[in-house]
Structure formats: structure tokens, C-alpha cells
Amino acid sequence: MALKSSPVLFGLLARLSRRSFSTSKALASKPVTVRDALNQAIDEEMERDDKVFVLGEEVAQYDGAYKVTRGLWKKYGDKRVIDTPITEIGFAGIAVGAAFAGLRPICEFMTFNFSMQAIDHIINSAAKTFYMSAGAVPVPVVFRGPNGAAAGVAAQHSQCFGAWYGHCPGLKVLMPYSSEDAKGLLKAAIRDNDPVVFLEDEILYGMPFPMSDEALAPDFVLPIGKAKIERPGNHITVVCAGKATDTALQAANELSGKGIECEVINLRSIRPMDFDTIAQSVAKTHHLITVEQGWPQSGIGAEICARVMESPTFFELDAPAWRVSGADVPMPYARALEALALPRAADVVAAAAAVIGNKIAEAAN
Amino acid sequence: MSKLIPSAAKLLSGTSITKAAGPVATTSNAKYSTKSESTFEIKPYKLHKLDKGPAQSATLTAEDALKLYEKLATLRRIETASGNLYKEKIIRGFCHLYSGQEAVAVGMRAAMREVDSVITAYRCHGWTHLMGVSLVGVLSELTGRRTGCSRGKGGSMHLYGRNFYGGNGIVGAQVPLGAGLAFAHKYRGDGGVTFALYGDGAANQGQLFEAYNMAKLWDLPCVFVCENNGYGMGTSVDRASASSDYYSRGDYIPGIWVDGMDVIATREATRFAIDYCTSGKGPLVMEMETYRYSGHSMSDPGTSYRTRDEVQEVRQTRDPITSFKEKILSNELVTPDQLKEIDTQVRKEVDEATKVSKSEPEVGVEELAGDIYYSSLEPQIRGVTPAAPLRHVEVVARK
Ligand SMILES: Cc1ncc(C[n+]2csc(CCOP(=O)(O)OP(=O)(O)O)c2C)c(N)n1
Numbered sequence: 099m100a101l102k103s104s105p106v107l108f109g110l111l112a113r114l115s116r117r118s119f120s121t122s123k124a125l126a127s128k129p130v131t132v133r134d135a136l137n138q139a140i141d142e143e144m145e146r147d148d149k150v151f152v153l154g155e156e157v158a159q160y161d162g163a164y165k166v167t168r169g170l171w172k173k174y175g176d177k178r179v180i181d182t183p184i185t186e187i188g189f190a191g192i193a194v195g196a197a198f199a200g201l202r203p204i205c206e207f208m209t210f211n212f213s214m215q216a217i218d219h220i221i222n223s224a225a226k227t228f229y230m231s232a233g234a235v236p237v238p239v240v241f242r243g244p245n246g247a248a249a250g251v252a253a254q255h256s257q258c259f260g261a262w263y264g265h266c267p268g269l270k271v272l273m274p275y276s277s278e279d280a281k282g283l284l285k286a287a288i289r290d291n292d293p294v295v296f297l298e299d300e301i302l303y304g305m306p307f308p309m310s311d312e313a314l315a316p317d318f319v320l321p322i323g324k325a326k327i328e329r330p331g332n333h334i335t336v337v338c339a340g341k342a343t344d345t346a347l348q349a350a351n352e353l354s355g356k357g358i359e360c361e362v363i364n365l366r367s368i369r370p371m372d373f374d375t376i377a378q379s380v381a382k383t384h385h386l387i388t389v390e391q392g393w394p395q396s397g398i399g400a401e402i403c404a405r406v407m408e409s410p411t412f413f414e415l416d417a418p419a420w421r422v423s424g425a426d427v428p429m430p431y432a433r434a435l436e437a438l439a440l441p442r443a444a445d446v447v448a449a450a451a452a453v454i455g456n457k458i459a460e461a462a463n
Numbered sequence: 464m465s466k467l468i469p470s471a472a473k474l475l476s477g478t479s480i481t482k483a484a485g486p487v488a489t490t491s492n493a494k495y496s497t498k499s500e501s502t503f504e505i506k507p508y509k510l511h512k513l514d515k516g517p518a519q520s521a522t523l524t525a526e527d528a529l530k531l532y533e534k535l536a537t538l539r540r541i542e543t544a545s546g547n548l549y550k551e552k553i554i555r556g557f558c559h560l561y562s563g564q565e566a567v568a569v570g571m572r573a574a575m576r577e578v579d580s581v582i583t584a585y586r587c588h589g590w591t592h593l594m595g596v597s598l599v600g601v602l603s604e605l606t607g608r609r610t611g612c613s614r615g616k617g618g619s620m621h622l623y624g625r626n627f628y629g630g631n632g633i634v635g636a637q638v639p640l641g642a643g644l645a646f647a648h649k650y651r652g653d654g655g656v657t658f659a660l661y662g663d664g665a666a667n668q669g670q671l672f673e674a675y676n677m678a679k680l681w682d683l684p685c686v687f688v689c690e691n692n693g694y695g696m697g698t699s700v701d702r703a704s705a706s707s708d709y710y711s712r713g714d715y716i717p718g719i720w721v722d723g724m725d726v727i728a729t730r731e732a733t734r735f736a737i738d739y740c741t742s743g744k745g746p747l748v749m750e751m752e753t754y755r756y757s758g759h760s761m762s763d764p765g766t767s768y769r770t771r772d773e774v775q776e777v778r779q780t781r782d783p784i785t786s787f788k789e790k791i792l793s794n795e796l797v798t799p800d801q802l803k804e805i806d807t808q809v810r811k812e813v814d815e816a817t818k819v820s821k822s823e824p825e826v827g828v829e830e831l832a833g834d835i836y837y838s839s840l841e842p843q844i845r846g847v848t849p850a851a852p853l854r855h856v857e858v859v860a861r862k
């Protein structure tokens with residue numbers, strides 16, 4: 099069987115030159131945790147614009163259930179950092195209404211699992227109103243909080259909503275990985291005039307990442323809808339976001355030792371999705387895997403694969419693209435089962451080897 | 464405690480209960496014998512849209528007293544063990560202790576019948592045990608082992624048993640589910656009543672009010688039980704609730720405020736509630752005022768939003784176990800030795816169950832895809848990659 103390595107180009111090469119690599123220089127002034135980067139982003143934006151306020155459960159006096167809003171209530175007071183009762187659909191609705199009226203609420207869900215209580219306001223009220231009103235009513239609200247797997251908290255508290263929200267027109271959906279992502283994207287989200295769903299990872303909160311002086315500056319904002327190439331490579335494209343980026347990078351390290359160089363693309367934004375960056379990478383590597391924590395069916399990886407199928411990028415592939423995802427089960431509590439329910443670096447290594455191996459096997463025929 | 468135990472009573476070591484033949488005296492100066500029963504006054508209930516509330520006094524036999532004490536002690540001990548297992552990192556994730564609130568569950572359970580059903584939130588270890596799950600079943604679910612009542616798949620927030628529907632992690636969600644259980648009691652005509660428990664924080668969720676409305680419209684035999692322990696995580700009731708008279712928040716549903724630290728009060732109130740609901744009058748709201756000693760979950764030190772003194776004061780003046788112990792001892796319904804014996808027994812049983820909960824293995828990894836569906840239409844379940852399919856297994860026997 100013939101390989102498809104001489105692709106139909108469709109101008110892909112022309113676009114290659116536009117590819118940008120990592121935005122931050124490695125001049126890391128200091129390591130900053132994702133938690134602190136988020137905190138900085140909110141603080142700076144509250145400082146900059148008095149229409150910005152925070153509401154959610156335990157965000158004020160308790161400093162946030164996961165301490166992301168630490169110190170903000172002390173600094174900005176009751177008016178702008180507001181503890182709500184445990185009434186997600188109520189306060190999400192209030193946030194959206196306030197956004198209708200021109201304020202810029204940051205609505206924290208203690209975790210995104212609880213946004214399910216409020217999903218009607220996120221989708222029916224926030225996402226659709228600008229369209230339904232023919233542009234009369236913008237909805238500049240940010241819904242944020244930890245999303246995805248957390249350790250040992252079982253089925254109702256451990257799941258990814260990237261695909262759920264990524265499904266909905268009218269929403270922008272961001273999924274930061276590093277501290278730089280967290281800060282730059284959250285600031286962009288707060289300044290954006292559309293409703294943004296901002297999916298953080300509890301497991302990353304305490305993780306320190308080097309931040310450049312540029313990223314530490316108060317005017318640092320990342321563009322929404324642009325992916326970041328975390329690690330360049332020639333052999334296989336690995337597309338991921340959020341915590342899965344960590345898994346992918348670990349795998350890339352390991353694979354590098356085996357002579358396989360991964361190009362790791364951190365999507366940063368699930369919707370809009372930077373398919374150009376993916377396409378350009380696949381044009382170079384001819385192999386693709388996606389990594390996500392969410393369930394496989396209709397997931398982020400499924401979307402990427404579908405876009406590949408629908409585009410000339412299909413002809414770039416030397417082997418079928420694979421998804422590495424959460425297993426198709428509710429999250430179990432028991433330690434060994436939980437570990438098997440989520441993609442690990444070893445799974446990404448195995449998938450990359452299989453996809454590249456597929457090509458070798460096919461070539462041998 | 465020691466000041467409450469008459470020193471003479473200590474001499475009674477080894478004596479068994481002497482049954483009083485005559486009518487029961489509520490006060491007695493018979494220091495050297497115990498009585499067969501005693502009557503206790505109950506702190507006045509507060510009523511909402513009710514002419515008559517539960518009995519203001521209740522009689523306990525010595526046997527009742529010992530049983531209630533044993534349950535209270537067991538629930539406290541389960542939580543001590545859970546707290547330790549968490550500190551040893553054997554319990555992972557969240558772990559919400561019930562210490563301080565035992566009288567609510569124990570009193571309620573004492574009044575409940577076999578046919579009645581219960582649903583609650585994540586503070587469910589004690590309830591699960593009271594509903595018939597063994598200590599090993601509870602503790603090894605917390606440690607995620609195969610002997611757990613959910614085979615280790617549910618963890619501390621998702622325990623289930625006969626007529627006990629969890630163990631729910633989503634604040635407030637259990638309340639309409641409870642109304643649904645009550646709907647089924649009525650539909651089947653089995654005479655059962657459902658107790659749907661929720662916290663003062665959960666009390667503000669909108670879905671409660673939707674459930675209230677339908678329960679009242681359709682006269683469902685549902686008792687909405689608000690366990691007001693003063694806080695929802697780090698937020699005190701007055702910072703979360705525009706009205707903290709939770710017993711009246713069903714508006715058109717009658718309600719009762721109950722001293723949730725008094726196991727006799729919670730038992731009597733529950734008896735009343737069962738009578739009320741089974742007479743076809745529809746739902747009832749019960750607010751049980753209680754207190755949680757530990758932080759919200761094990762990771763919350765529980766000291767930033769309240770003072771240590773506050774916790775200490777409740778422990779000293781309102782503790783559900785200590786206060787019950789004082790009552791039954793000072794009424795000479797039981798002897799200190801009997802209680803000590805129970806303490807020893809309970810400690811031993813919980814310690815043994817704890818050991819099992821640490822030594823049992825987890826279920827095999829094939830159960831990752833076990834019982835996702837009652838009847839899975841696909842034999843294969845996708846794993847993390849296309850090359851790692853799982854097989855759907857039916858672990859629990861299907862009917
Ligand atoms: C819908 C939802 N929102 C938020 C949470 C996080 N959360 C878990 S328990 C809790 C506090 C609940 O307080 P309360 O109802 O008073 O019950 P208590 O913990 O005091 O027993 C919160 C906010 C959740 N589990 N579900």
C-alpha cells in the first residue's frame with residue numbers, strides 16, 4: 099500500500115512560515131504556580147477595570163476553595179469579591195444578567211462538576227444571547243474553576259467538560275496548561291466581550307512554571323484561539339490541552355530517548371480551535387495523536403480527527419490518527435482503577451509507537 | 464464527664480440492670496440501682512404551620528438507652544477511624560466526618576421502620592452503617608477495597624445499602640431524588656416514608672424548592688430533613704441564607720425545628736413525621752440543629768471561619784454523646800460500666816473492621832469496565848487508546 103507522504107499541499111507550505119513557537123523566553127525570573135498566575139491575572143484585571151468582579155462559593159472570606167482568589171476579598175472588599183450561597187444556577191444566572199448590563203463578572207465554580215447545575219445559563223443564556231439579540235446584548239462573562247480529573251474523588255467530582263462546552267457556538271473555551279497560559283489566557287478571557295468558559299486543573303494549581311518577565315508584566319495577554327507548540331519535533335504531532343499537556347510532554351521526553359521526536363501542541367483554546375497549527379505540524383510529521391482526559395466519544399480528539407478528515411491534512415497522514423483519552427467509564431475511586439481510567443505518559447508512548455509503527459508495518463507490505 | 468458519674472455508681476461494677484416493678488419514676492434517688500425505664504423532657508420544638516408537634520417527653524427503656532448509646536458511640540468511632548485512615552493517606556480524596564451530628568441519624572433510625580428509605584449527601588458514613596451496611600462494608604469503601612459496599616468504586620461519598628440511596632456528591636441533588644423515592648412509596652402503596660437529608664448550605668439550592676412544591680402538590684410521603692450544622696464549608700448560615708429558620712422554608716409545607724443534639728428529640732420527631740406522612744398529609748420539613756466538629760472535609764482545618772473556642776464549647780455543652788450519657792446515667796437507666804463495656808466493644812469492632820479495610824485488596828482491574836450498564840449492548844468499552852479495549856463485565860448478578 100502506498101504511503102501518503104507526498105501530500106496534496108493546498109498551500110500548507112506557504113502557511114508554515116507563519117508558525118510561531120513558544121512566546122516566552124526562557125529568562126524565567128522565578129517559578130510561579132498556576133494558582134498564583136491565575137490570582138495575578140484576576141488581581142490585575144480587577145485593578146485595571148472596575149467593572150470586573152468575582153462571585154462564587156467561598157471565593158471571598160475563605161480565599162477560594164482552592165485558594166485561587168486568595169487575598170482578593172481583603173483587597174477589593176465585599177462589593178467586588180462576593181461569596182454566594184451554594185446555588186449554582188442562581189449565581190450563574192446573576193453573573194450572566196450582570197454581564198448583559200455591561201459588568202464583567204468572573205463566575206467561579208468551585209469545580210466544573212457543579213457547573214452542571216448551571217449549564218442552562220451558560221449555554222442558553224450566556225452563549226446564545228449575542229446572536230439572539232442580533233448583536234444588541236454582548237455577554238462578557240467568564241466562567242472559571244477547576245475542571246477534569248482530581249485525585250481520589252470518584253465519578254461525580256472527576257470529569258472533563260472541555261468537549262461539553264467546546265460543542266457550543268457562542269462560547270469561547272480555554273484550557274490553560276502552564277502558569278503563562280493561565281495568566282495570559284485568563285486576562286484575555288476577562289477582557290473578551292464574549293462568554294468564556296475557562297477550564298483549569300486542580301492538579302496543576304500547585305505546579306510551578308518559569309515565567310518570563312514579559313509574562314509577569316501586567317500588560318501580558320495571550321491571544322484566544324492560538325495554540326502553542328510546547329516542543330517541536332519531526333516525527334509525530336501530539337495535540338493536547340490542559341493537564342494532558344503534562345502527560346504528553348512526559349511521553350515526548352521518553353519517546354525522544356527512543357529516537358521519536360514529538361511535536362507537542364498545547365491547544366490552549368478548545369473553541370475556537372487553532373487547526374492551522376495542527377495542520378502545519380501534521381504536514382511536517384505525517385502522524386497524529388491527540389491526548390485528552392475526557393471521554394473519547396464526541397471528544398476533543400474526535401473533533402480534531404474529524405477536521406483532519408475534512409481537510410487536505412488527511413492526505414498528509416501516513417497512518418491513522420489515534421486518540422488517547424480518558425477510558426469510556428465513569429471515574430472509579432479505587433486507586434488502581436482510577437489510574438487506568440486516565441491517560442498516562444506510558445499510554446501516549448504506546449500510542450505514538452503504535453501509530454508510527456503502523457506506518458512501518460504498512461510500508462513493509 | 465467524671466463529675467457526672469456518681470462515685471457510688473462506680474462501685475456497681477458488674478451489676479446488671481435491675482428491673483423496677485412499679486410505675487416509672489422520672490426522678491429517683493435510688494442511687495444504687497438502675498431502672499427499667501425513664502422519661503425525659505425534650506427541648507421545645509418550634510413548629511411551622513402545625514397545631515401539634517411531636518411529644519415533648521419520651522420514655523426510654525434501659526435497653527433503648529443502651530442501644531442508642533451503642534449506635535452513637537459506633538458512629539463517632541467510625542469517624543475517628545476514618546480520620547486516621549485519611550491521615551495515613553489510605554483514604555484519598557475527600558473525607559467528610561459526621562462527628563457531632565450523630566444524634567440526628569441515630570435518633571431518626573431508631574424511629575424508622577424497615578420500609579422507610581433514606582438519601583443523604585456525602586456525610587454518609589454513619590448513615591450507611593445504620594442502614595445495615597457492616598463496618599467493613601463502610602470502612603473498606605472508604606479505603607477503596609473490594610470489601611467496600613460499592614466495591615471501592617464509589618469512595619467515601621458514594622455508599623449505598625438497602626433502602627439507602629447514597630451518598631451523593633452534588634450538593635442538593637439528593638433532595639429531588641428523595642422526593643422521587645417518596646413518589647415510589649406512594650405509587651407502590653407500601654406505606655413507606657422517605658427521609659431526604661441535606662445541609663444548611665444545600666438548603667439554598669433551587670432544586671429543593673422544586674421538590675418541595677411537587678411533594679406538596681402530590682402529597683408525597685417525604686420528610687425533608689435539614690441538618691443545620693451551622694456551616695456550609697466555610698460559610699456560616701447567616702452568610703448564606705436569607706432566612707435561617709430552615710424548618711419554615713418549605714412555606715406551605717409544615718415544619719418542625721428539632722434539637723439535633725438530642726437523640727431522644729430526633730427519635731420523637733421522626734416518629735411524629737412518620738405518623739404525619741403515613742396519614743396522607745404529604746411532606747414535612749424537619750430542621751435538625753446540630754454541629755460539625757471537624758472541618759468540612761479532612762483537608763479543611765475548619766478554624767478560619769469559626770473559633771476553636773466555639774467548637775470546644777459545643778463539645779463541652781452540647782455533645783450528643785456526652786449529653787445523652789449524662790442523662791441516662793443520672794437517671795440511673797444504665798450504669799457507667801455498661802457504657803464502658805459498650806465503648807470497649809465498639810472500639811474493638813471498629814478497630815477490627817479498620818484492619819480489614821487496610822488489608823483487603825482492591826477489586827481486579829477488569830472491574831474498571833464493570834457494571835457501567837445494567838445491560839451493555841457492546842461487549843467492548845473503549846479504554847484510553849484504541850489498542851487497549853476493556854470488556855464490559857457484569858459483576859453484580861442481574862435479575
Ligand atoms: C452542586 C455543588 N456545589 C458545590 C459543591 C461543593 N461543596 C461540597 S459540600 C459543600 C458545602 C455544603 O454544606 P451543607 O449543605 O451545609 O452540608 P455540610 O457539609 O455542612 O454537611 C460544598 C459547597 C458540591 N459538591 N456540589
Ligand SMILES: [Mg+2]
Binds near residue numbers: 663664690694695696
Ligand atoms: Mg452545613
